[in-house]
Amino acid sequence: MALLEAGRTARGSGGQETALRDWVRALEATAPIATRRERTLPSVIAEVAEAQGDAPALLSAGESMTYAELAGRANRYARWALEQKLAKGEIVCLMMPNRPEYLAIWLGLTSIGVVVSLINTNLRGPSLAHCIDLVAPAHVIVAADLTEHFCSAAAELKNGPKIWSHGGDDFERIDRAVEKHSGRRLTAAERRDVTITDRALLIYTSGTTGLPKAASVSHQRVLQWSFWFAGLMNTGPQDRMYDCLPLYHSVGGVVATGAVLVRGGSVVIREKFSAQQFWDDVTDWDCTLIQYIGELARYLLNTPRHPRERAHRIRLCCGNGLQADIWEQFQARFNIPRILEFYAATEGNVSLYNVEGKVGAIGRVPPFLTHRFPLALVKFDADAGAPLRDPETGFCIRCAAEEAGEAIGRIRDASANSGAAFEGYTSAADTQGKILRDVFARGDAWYRTGDLMRRDAGGFFYFVDRFGDTFRWKGENVATAEVAAAITAFPGIVEANVYGVRVPGSEGAQMVTRDLGGGRTEVMTVSWWDSLESIRRFAGPDPERAKYYPEDDDYLLEMDEQVKHYVVAGQFPTRITPEFSPTELLDASPEQT
Helix, strand or coil: HHHHHHHHHHHHCCHHHHHHHHHHHHHHHHHHHHHHCCCHHHHHHHHHHHHHCCCCCEEEEEEEHHHHHHHHHHHHHHHHHHHHCCCCCEEEEEEECCCCHHHHHHHHHHHCCEEEEEEECCCCCCHHHHHHHHHHHCEEEEEEHHHHHHHHHHCCCCCCCEHHHHHCCEEEEEHHHHHCCCCCCCCCCCCCCCCCCEEEEEECCCCCCCCCEEEEEEEEHHHHHHHHHHHHCCCCCCEEEECCCCCCCHHHHHHHHHHCCCCEEEEEEECCCCCCHHHHHHHCCCEEEEEEEEHHHHHHHHHCCCCCCCCCCCCCCEECCCCHHHHHHHHHHHHCCEEEECCCCCCCCCCCCCCCCCCCCCCCCCHHHCCCCCCCECEEEECCCEEEEECCCCEECCCCCCCEEEEEECCCCCCCHHHCCCCCCCHHHHHHEEEEEECCCCCCEEEEEEEHHHCCCCEEEEEEEEEEEEECCCCCCEHHHHHHHHHHCCCCCEEEEEECCECCCCEEECCEEEEECCCCEEEEEECCCCHHHHHHHCCCCCCHCCCCCCCHHHHHHHHHHHHCCEEEECCCCEECCCCCCCCHHCCCCCCHC
16 A cells, blocks of 8 residues: 555656556566576466466467477477586577577576577677677577578687587487477476576677677576566466567567566567568457567658558557657557557666656656666766766766766665666676776665666656667667778778767668778768769769669658668678668678678
8 A cells, every 4th residue: 555655646646547557567576586486487488388278379470389389399498408418507509580489499498507598690700609609608509591690600619519400401400309308397307406596598788888798687587577577568368469579689589578478478479570561460460569679660650551550459569769759650650559668778777667658758767666776877978988976075976857877777686676686797897897886885886877868857767878889770789899890801991980870760870881091991870862972972983882772672662761771881782671680781791792
């Protein structure tokens, strides 16, 4: 009762009752996690399978699984790992496109304490080798259609993991190896002592600095994400989530799936986002929920009107990055009853939730939850790239309302408050690099998000900018150093300067390059070019240098010019499509130009 009264007071007379109910459901859903330390997400899936084994769990155009089939498939992979004598804590890399089998693999392996490293399927060559070497896996599972990607990095791997193919004959077939194992529940002799404090996954993020880092994700964190969003979205067996986001990311791979699966609902998994097929998928599969990122919403708004774009049962869209300039247009055009915008980072301890649906805001922290979400905004010195400190006290300076500053989160013991834990990376140096000490008191420690935010008088937070040597594009964090390394691999280029620039009418930053002569290349940003002459003015007087690749989907020709993105490069162009990932630029090699 005290919580209800506190919520009503915090809302004021104009607040919505639904917001308080959302917070209460999320708190109730996550409260039992710490009391049952042996209960992990694979355990929860097994429980649902026992209760409703014939109910659909994972659906896709290529394959589908009921809960019983998902649990059985996971058990086969668990027994395969036992056969391989994989010890608790050993790592297996998983490189596979979106499909139900993806979930079955990591659920099975993590159920017996194996850690699964989720590899970005766009990576090739040195970038891919870096991510695999970073975690030193014992085994790597590669889907058949990604064999070429993997082979581009194989010669550069520093360790010697055992390679398994799923569906191909280039390596030993894991899909055949697991068939000999039973799908029945593991026996007491087969089960291992796995608790929520053990590491479950490694998910890669560039954060705001340097090359991709492998963020540690414990079983507790997986459950926290799953049940917290299950509470906020009030998911149930009747719900069906449409998930076209990468399963190797925390949002597409854990939040979108776990929040529905823990409550007995189903998840529709599409390999890649398609603006053309989106509303047909949503209506054909009878979905009630959509997981989005801001780029997805903008692409949909720039497509021609679809006859089924309002003929659906969607009750809520959940995600992050939805900008204020398209928020209301997106909601009105597509008949979306409710939007749940949030802010979070895979490895971070700062999270915000906009349960009220305030346009443009990434969330707020109700007064009765400030102990759970220890967030602060501190003044930032752009020249130093670090928070500004008071010259007298040496402590950081809190921002006033409407003043932009870096968002930081107080680091506490996970046992005391799971929301305040920072689980770090596989590299101790990378972990320490994200920790800010002696912030407001001697000895305190705070996690640096690397993101600038502002807070209004009503307590709502708004994203302002990201600083550091990475930028956000197409849902990915792009490391400028990594792009520069790819560019300087081309003959005649000695030095490359790479930076991201915000593009009006699009999400994140975009990049192009031009040859400055003398072996130097400048990487710049454009949103669109209205004519070939514009491209030539940028690339230089030589028309041969002005190579460009337009979108080749017919429907894109009818879209607003601002989404006709061209990456223009003196000698090595790349094309951006709705499925584009910035790592495609890194996939190019001198031989391909």
